[in-house]
Amino acid sequence: MIRETIEQAIRAALEELGAPEVSFAVERPGDMAHGDYATNVALVAAKKLGKNPREVAEAIREKLSRAANHSSEKSSDLLPAEGQTFLQNGSLRFVDKVEIAGPGFINFYLTDKAVNAAIEESITAGLAWGSAARLKERWLIEHTSPNPNKAMHIGHLRNNITGMAIANIAAVSGVEVIRDCIDNNRGIAIAKLMWGYLKFARRDGATDKDVAYWFAHQDEWNNPQTLGMRPDRFVDQLYVQGSEDYEHHTESASTVRAMVVAWETGDSVVRALWQTVLDYSYAGQAMTLERLGNRWDHVWHEHEHYQDGKDLVEAGLQKGIFKKADNGVAVTDLAAFNLPDTVLMKSDGTSLYITQDLALTRLKREKFHPDRLFWVIGPEQSLALKQLFACCEQLGIGHFDDYTHISYGYMSLKGEGKMSSRKGTVIYIDDVLDAVKDEVRTILSAREVSLRDPEQVAEQVAIGAVKFGILKAGRTTDIAFDAAAAVDLRGDTGPYLQYTCVRARSVLARAHTEGIDPSLDTSAVAVPLGHVLRQYPEVVSLAFVELEPSRIASYLLELAAAFNSWYAQVHIMDGTSAAAHKLALTQATAQTIENGLALLGIPVPEEM
RNA sequence: GCUCCCGUAGUGAAAUGGAUAUCAUGCCUGCCUUCGAAGCAGUUGUUGGGGGUUCGAAUCCCUCCGGGAGCACCA
Numbered sequence: 088m089i090r091e092t093i094e095q096a097i098r099a100a101l102e103e104l105g106a107p108e109v110s111f112a113v114e115r116p117g118d119m120a121h122g123d124y125a126t127n128v129a130l131v132a133a134k135k136l137g138k139n140p141r142e143v144a145e146a147i148r149e150k151l152s153r154a155a156n157h158s159s160e161k162s163s164d165l166l167p168a169e170g171q172t173f174l175q176n177g178s179l180r181f182v183d184k185v186e187i188a189g190p191g192f193i194n195f196y197l198t199d200k201a202v203n204a205a206i207e208e209s210i211t212a213g214l215a216w217g218s219a220a221r222l223k224e225r226w227l228i229e230h231t232s233p234n235p236n237k238a239m240h241i242g243h244l245r246n247n248i249t250g251m252a253i254a255n256i257a258a259v260s261g262v263e264v265i266r267d268c269i270d271n272n273r274g275i276a277i278a279k280l281m282w283g284y285l286k287f288a289r290r291d292g293a294t295d296k297d298v299a300y301w302f303a304h305q306d307e308w309n310n311p312q313t314l315g316m317r318p319d320r321f322v323d324q325l326y327v328q329g330s331e332d333y334e335h336h337t338e339s340a341s342t343v344r345a346m347v348v349a350w351e352t353g354d355s356v357v358r359a360l361w362q363t364v365l366d367y368s369y370a371g372q373a374m375t376l377e378r379l380g381n382r383w384d385h386v387w388h389e390h391e392h393y394q395d396g397k398d399l400v401e402a403g404l405q406k407g408i409f410k411k412a413d414n415g416v417a418v419t420d421l422a423a424f425n426l427p428d429t430v431l432m433k434s435d436g437t438s439l440y441i442t443q444d445l446a447l448t449r450l451k452r453e454k455f456h457p458d459r460l461f462w463v464i465g466p467e468q469s470l471a472l473k474q475l476f477a478c479c480e481q482l483g484i485g486h487f488d489d490y491t492h493i494s495y496g497y498m499s500l501k502g503e504g505k506m507s508s509r510k511g512t513v514i515y516i517d518d519v520l521d522a523v524k525d526e527v528r529t530i531l532s533a534r535e536v537s538l539r540d541p542e543q544v545a546e547q548v549a550i551g552a553v554k555f556g557i558l559k560a561g562r563t564t565d566i567a568f569d570a571a572a573a574v575d576l577r578g579d580t581g582p583y584l585q586y587t588c589v590r591a592r593s594v595l596a597r598a599h600t601e602g603i604d605p606s607l608d609t610s611a612v613a614v615p616l617g618h619v620l621r622q623y624p625e626v627v628s629l630a631f632v633e634l635e636p637s638r639i640a641s642y643l644l645e646l647a648a649a650f651n652s653w654y655a656q657v658h659i660m661d662g663t664s665a666a667a668h669k670l671a672l673t674q675a676t677a678q679t680i681e682n683g684l685a686l687l688g689i690p691v692p693e694e695m
Numbered sequence: 696g697c698u699c700c701c702g703u704a705g706u707g708a709a710a711u712g713g714a715u716a717u718c719a720u721g722c723c724u725g726c727c728u729u730c731g732a733a734g735c736a737g738u739u740g741u742u743g744g745g746g747g748u749u750c751g752a753a754u755c756c757c758u759c760c761g762g763g764a765g766c767a768c769c770a
Binding site for chain 1: 697698699700701706707708709710711712713714715716717718719720726729730731733734735736750751762763764765766767768769770
């Protein structure tokens, strides 16, 4: 709001100076000493106007103050009235001073009143402040989509928390968000899992039983309870065993392929086995997803639509959009999109991922009529997704630009490189959470404070540490995950933010018992903390435009640092009339941290 | 071979083409008889190499070196 007003005024000044088409930026300077806003307009316009940048800056400042003298006296002294400039008596109405600095930057310093008033909005706005640029759009955001043949590891974690955070940020920015995922619950991978279970989960260790025998003697097979395992780890292990057996024994491989066919024809015994292993998998995933606070509005199950894509490919072939290669496969023709071609359907007429995704994308549009669709998926799928988007456009299923791949960086292991289940270097989400939780328990037990529910606090702090550790990095930055560093709860961490929030609340609680209420004084001198506090809505807006949760993470660290630094210097309840205002700043800090962490999917414990 | 991504203090990261390249951690040093020390304050140390564009480059272009991913019947 303030920034837009400054932009408009500069635009008007540029027109007067005869350089209306110059593009410039009004942004937050990296250093607070350079004011609340800074613009490079003079640097950009200098060449066009044939003057040096500082002369141009001076001329723009001159125009701004000239406009001020013509403005109305009766409007608010904080913000300009509709259609009016924002200057008054030579200074911006909500700007204290305008300085020209460095090579020709124009720096704007807000008045104390403007800063304090902006904080007040931040306090009352809460989670949804009602974005001025409210998008009347519906977005479908597909994220996480865990494969039911594996336990979720930290790669899935990055997908989940990134997708959830972006969905939260979009929702609070006025978009109607639908979160969905795809359950790839059929095909050769699931058959390998079924085979692993059939062959390697027998209680007596025998490995020669077939599916019919299993159906009649199900109690002879192990289950997660009898082994004392989590169901997802039970499944994960059997899938690895089944896959290895598939690769090393040709007769096992043909049995597995036969199971795929039997499943497709609806063989009731195979379907029963299928349901049994999937149920273990879902139960295990649910345990992890619940800890993470995951939520979907809709889950697509592959077995419900996987056949439909073939019709789309056939239709495309008939229209000449796709072509048939000599070897019988259906192939794309993506020269118009400047993309390499890919196979759409195998020569035996069976489907591939892209075949099903064509059908699913059509299904998504038919069911939800979204304006835009997003896929939160790793970078290795980048080309495949572009090909999908292009094929959809060719088939008349929306437009290429309706579709966005939200990519993210790889999770590697520090010193080990890529995770590998074969090398045993996969790090499971729950193992990380449990390790961090143990560390939190150790810290808690060493402290004096007695907690009502230490177990819940440990869980919330562990979640905060792990999620924040990933979200503070840029979305596309590769992360070398360091399990040892993950349990460090000091410094730029989630627990640091949680602690800051809890401590601020503790002061507020004490004030409440002493009968002192927070009350913002707009005439109070704005401290650096206040200048940081008021930026929250702008930061969320930036995070939304860039689909970049780390913007919020970085901001919260800056805010917490500003608060803690301030807190160490001042005595809040000092018995003077200033106490209420300082409490208001404390309350605004606690509220803003809580709101920001909520967007990142991180809870704040009541105490810690 | 072709395409895409990445290379920033010892380590992990930040920086919309902008001002003195930030922050954390690590090492070292102070601060709890005022509201929570998971805190605060101080100290140390950085853009892979070479060209180019620009008033200005970690950022854009070229090239070399190093790492990762993808490239038609895998999921």
